[in-house]
Amino acid sequence: MLSISGLTKQFGDKIAVDSANIQIDEPTMIGIIGRSGAGKSTLLRMLNRLSDASSGEILFEGEDVTAMRGAARRQWQSRCAMIFQQFNLVPRMDVVSNVLHGTLNRRSTLATVFNLYPRADIHKAIDILDRLGIAEQAPKRAEALSGGQQQRVAIARALMQDPAIILADEPIASLDPMNAQVVMQSLRDIHEEDGRMVIANLHTLDTARRYCDRVIGMRDGRIVFDGTPAQLTTGVARDIYGAGADFSEAATSTEIETLDRTGDPKIGVVA
């Protein structure tokens, strides 16, 4: 389905992503983990074509994504939705309008700049908001919502695109544990119910373990692990994060339950 080969991104003399190879055969929920600066975001941004690859290629169902230009590239971007850490909504527009932005690629520029959308689209947008449990917020401005609600609006915008792939760049990094759980569960539900591929950058190991079918570990731009959550042992995790023997999984956790475990620092060191 999606095949990434030799994908490289260079900024000056610094290599952010170093010839990444990923083969995905069926819609899967994939978590990419690694330290900040490991190249996770750059990889997702190249997949969405927000930034261009320095070399290598991305093939989606036989089409060369990296070679797309102009309208073809925008068409690809509409099939490959992106969710951001800081939500990236238009703060002063209402929630439904933000969700309707998911249809921009399909609609004429003239109609959309005057905020004119077909009634059926508006109905669909409200249905998606209802599915994510935030339909009551529909007429409010996006900036009036809490972080967790805004991230769900961003997911709704992604769903409105009716994409084959949903890319999520640290979707829960600016959320509290409760909202993080709601957002991750929504992404999991979307993957299971709609059969869409979800690729999420995550900064915590346990989130990747809990929600993903496959985990990819990156370190300094290279892919150093690719396997099932079960194969992701503490030793492998230490490698990915470049941590010493004092590394414990709880140290990267945002789960509420782990707070009890980290309560006594000595246990963390032993684990």
Place this chain on the structure above:
Amino acid sequence: MTALDTEVAQSVGDIRESYLAQVGRRRLYSGLALLIFVVLMVSGFNIADERNAGGFWEGLHQIGDYPGEVLTEAWQKRADLPGLISEFFPALVETVNIAAVSTIIGAVGGLILSLLGTRGLAKWPRLIPLFRRVSDILRAVPEIVIALVLIFILGGGPVPAMIAIALHTAGALAKMFSEVAENADLKPVQGLASTGATWTQRMMLGVLPQVAPNYVSYTLLRFEINIRASAILGFVGAGGLGYELRNAMAWGPGRFDEAAAIFILLFSTIVFFDQVSSRYRNRLTEGQAQ
């Protein structure tokens, strides 16, 4: 409480209905606004055209006649142009001088007015409306009106023009400055207040570093505008390049070469300062982002 309950109990159908009603209202308002705009444009054009002595459509084809005459005469006497340009150069210096002095004085006045008239920063919050109205008035009266009054009192020359432009600049910059200051972060100001700083110290050390790039950028833009303004004020007797231009143009055919020389001077000066200031403005606003 009950209002909250009903809101939660709202069904998707209700939400759809109320949102579509909201969208319908918004579309109606934008449609009406567009209609009013078109009606005003058309009727305004018609009124202006009727009141015009010549009429817009009858005069339209003659639009190139005057510049054409000036250009042909200037071309015939093109050998004199360099001499004329150097002859009028002192007048240009006077014009730019008027603009520079009035921009600096106006910027200082605008700075004080804006800080005193910005919510959250003002020294006397109750007097905010007063300072805002003062800057409104300064902005509302055209430079040329102030200049005419001052020339009547003080006699012709560059000083009345300078005062007139400085007053208008203070009002215009106060408005722009206070809009920037409104978005300034108040945390540093609070930090300075916690150390016992006076109002002036808080403004100069807490607010100004944040807003300085924007302020300088607006001031440079104003300087360009003021060069044009000071050239025009020459027409009413304030000296500088405008005064020479009026003389050359009022004379009519025969001295069009002088008019052309002055146009060349004015145009190249404005282009020069436009380029210089846009370079510095870019550096200031983009350098800040890095």
